[in-house]
Each structure stands twice: as C-alpha cells, then as structure tokens.
Amino acid sequence: MSPGLALARRRLAQAPAVLAIVITGGFLLLEAAPGDAVDAYVASLGGDAGFVRELRERWGLDRSVWTRFLLYLAGLVTGDLGVSLAFDRPVAELVLERLPITLALAAAATSLALLLGAGLGLLCGSRPGGLADRLASAFVLALNATPSFWLGIVLVLVFAVRLRWLPSAGIETIGAGYAGVARLLDVARHMVLPVLTLGLVYAALYARVLRAGMVEAWRSDFVRAARAKGLPRKRLVLAHVARNALVPLLTVLGLHGAAMVGGSVVVESLFAVPGLGRLAFEAVIARDHALLVGIVLVCALLVILLNLVVDLLYGRLDPRIELASERR
C-alpha cells in the first residue's frame, strides 16, 4: 500500500470519532445558548403559553437531554440540520445555497495565494540572505501581520474609492440585467477585491513556509551532494531545494483550508458577498444558533474531506513519509 493511501485510510478510520466529537460539541453549544428554539421562535413571531407548550412537545424540547440528543442525531442522519429561525428555512438548504460561492472564493484565493506565495517563496529561498530575499522577506512579514479586514478596507480605498476601477461590495451589479458572459464578467469584477484580500494574506503565509522549507533543504546532505556534483543552479533550486519544501507547504495548505473558511467570514462580511461566511455572520447577529452550529458541522465535514485529499497527495510528494511516524 502506498504511504499516502495508508495515511488516508487511517484518517478515514479516525474520522467517525472526530465527527462524533464535533457533533456532540455542536449539540452542547445549542444547549448552552440562552433560550431554546421555541423561545426564539415565539420572540420573533409571537404566541401564548399554550402555543409554546405545544411547540415544545412537537419539537421534542420537553424531553430529557438524552432524548433531545438522540432526536438531534436522528435529524442529522437524514440530513436535517434544523430550521433557521432568522430565515425561516431549513439550515441544510441555506448552507447548500451559500456554499458554492464560498468554495469559489476560497478556490480563487488559494490559487492566487499559491501562485504569488510560490513566486515570493522561490525568490527568497533560492538565495537565502541575498538582497532579493531580504526585500521580499520584509514585504512578506509585513503582509503576514496585516489583518485581512483592514487590507480589504485599504484596497477598497485605493481601487474603489480613489481610482474607481472596481466595485466595493456585492457580488453583481443589481438591476443591470446582464446575462451570459456579460453577467459572468460582472461577477468576476465584483470578486476581484475579495479574492485579492483573502489571497494576499495567505500568499504571505505560503511564501514564508516555502522559504523556511527551502532554507532547511539547503542545509541537507543531498543538496550538498547535488552541488558537489556540479548540478546547474536552476535545476538544483527547483528539483531539489524547492521540491523538498513542498511537503510542509502541503501541510499548511491542508491546515489552512479550514482557516480560509473562517477568514471568509470577515472578508465576505466586508464585501457583502453572500457566501457561507457571511451567512455565519448573519446567524450570529440574528442569534440564530441552529444555523451557526449547522455551518460549523458542514465546515468540519469539508475540512475532514480536504485532509483526506492532502493525505493522498503526501505519498506522491515525499517517498520518505511512512505510516509509522505520527504526522504533525
């Protein structure tokens, strides 16, 4: 069995336990929230004490904690994440509606971050300590310390307010009536600033990881051997030094796939992009805990899947990775 496959299999074996903990945590969060679903429902739509009692009975909220937990689990099994009170719609439906936008945003931002981060990382790591490395590293460090929401505001100030090149918020021009390619271009124009905001922050991170991995690789015996052999510098940097920095980069990529969904909360709220992140923010503002916990569960599931893919890629990148050693 290939090492990547073995890693993935072990992860798959552990996934049910992890998912069970996440689900229990989600249920506990719902229980810990002040008031239950009926309180929230009645607070927004009204109803007398009799109606409250009837509603509690119908939703099983008058039962014991254990029964409620079982009911919650039974719902999850059938894909029922509960009902969002703020939207008066099933949580699962809302999440599925908003998810593609966030996935597209995250994919575009990750591509940009990888492209830019790899470029900067290579620039720094091909000659650590050189002038290019010093300048680029300073830029990367500063970018790495920049909060995404502030970067977004600065970008809006420059590109939307001063230069008027790009729209500052939303996902398309409302009422413009674009169709087909024109609409696609309109959406793309609206997504430039959000993608740039989210992507730049991660570009800095990837650049740092790549540089650190390359610095490490320069010190290794096989690179010294390759140098002694007289390998052309370009080949040495790309095929030996950079290649060995790919594994930590992949690790960070997998770990931060999760963080990016978190980051999209801020960026989507800032730019009014109707994705999953903004939905989470709307849920918080509306005190819609069922919706929020539903989003948390879906994100956890997505991250588990992403980690599986990363595991499968590991074996391809580094033949030294074996199942015996605990990763991370």
Place this chain on the structure above:
Amino acid sequence: MSEAVFRFAREPAACAGLVLLFLLLALALSAPLLWPLDPEAPSPAILLPPFVEAAHPLGTDRLGRDLLARLLAGARTSLLVAAAATAAALLAGGAIGLLAGFSGGFVDELAMRLAEAFQVVPGFLLALALVSVAGPGLGSTVAAIAAASWPAPARLLRAEVLKLRRADFVLAAIAAGLSRPEVALKEVLPNALPPVLPLAALLAAAAILVEAALAFLGLGDPNRPSWGAMIAEGRAVLVSAPWLALLPGAALVLSVLAVNLVGEGLAEALAPRRAAA
C-alpha cells in the same frame, strides 16, 4: 540557554521585534500616565485630522474622542487578550498534551481525537460560535480564542513527551523513584520548552488578529476600545476621514509584526544545534 540568548541577540530582525514589542507594552501600560485623556470622553472637536491640534495629536473620531488615547487603550485590550488567551491555550493544551503523552492508550486516543475535532472546525468560526453563545465580552473573547488554539500546544507537548519518554535522564528519574507527575513536570516539561516558546509567539500573534476581527464584526467587549472596533467605526467615514481606519490598522500590523519577529528569532535561537550548518 545563554547560548540561545546570544544567538537571539545576533539576529537584528529579532532584536528589532523585541524592542518594538517592549515599546508597545510600555506604551500600553503607561498610557494613563503618559496621555491621561479619557478615551471615551466626547468633545465638540469632531473628525479632527492628525497633526493639526496639539490637544489631539492624532486627531479625533466622529464623537470627538481623542484618537491617541483610544489607540493606547486599544493596545491594552489587544495585548491583554493576546497574553491571556495564549496563556490559557498553553496551559490547557500543555496539560492535555502531557497527559496524553504519558498515559498513552485510550486517554491518548481520546485527547488526540478531541484536538483534531477542534482543529477541523475553522478557528475563527469556532471563536465566532463561542462568543455568539456566551455573549460578547473580554472573558468570552479570551476563552473563545483559547478554545480555538489549544490543540497546537497539546500536539506539540505530546510529541515532545513521546520523544523524551525514552531519554536516558527520564529513565534515570523513573529508576530513582520519581512519581509520574514529578517526572512529567520536573524532567520532561523543562526539556520540552524550546519549541513551545516560538509557538507561544505564533499563538499570540494570531490572538491579536482574531481579537481585532471579532471586534471589527461588533463582537468584542463593548466597554473597551479595540483596534478592530475602531477600524469598523472608521469605515463609515472612510472617504472623509481615512486616518480613523488606517491608524488602528497600522498599530495592528506593527504589533503582530513585532510578535512574529520575536517568534522567528526564538525559533532560530532555540532550534537544535545543526551539525556544521
């Protein structure tokens, strides 16, 4: 140890970070003495730009509140939350990691699955959910950030324990009759610290950013000035008074940069000696 200090001192970037961090700490702590203006007191001089009037060197916001006083108060919030959340994450994560590493078996398995469960939920989303349930405030901000960041120190300490468990000096301590908790705290913990310090810096830098992001979304402590909340307020007058959003952001970048530089310096200084590097 002294060797590590020398190595840290030789790195100009690390030293610059340390100086910057000390400066920020000193400014934040001495703010009531240095600039005793009330950060919440409104004045008729609204939206004053910076460097115009000596009474308000960095200008005022929409309510005429002094921006310098608010920036200093924001520094206190930011650094307090970062320190408290990092300490909490290190303590909780460290304890769980030590326990998992020493116990092995089911306890280890459970602790690691728990850590993983916290890691598969996007950190910011987890913090958001916890603050949403607990209600905004300083305590819930700290707890939420710590809850999202304890798995990293837990994994690190567990790995260190597994590495050190078979070390000669640990076996000698066990042979000498030290109890398990004694071995864990007196022998293993001190030797596992070198990689923990850079991680602490990393966690603190992240905590500053998460606190700011929560406050930016209006979920911070409403009774304390916070850089994130100030940026959100400044956004409303971005065109007419851009400094209100730009200055707190610059303060954030400087703080996180300082902590990151110190962290990198620590990582470099404490890394195990490489053969002929």
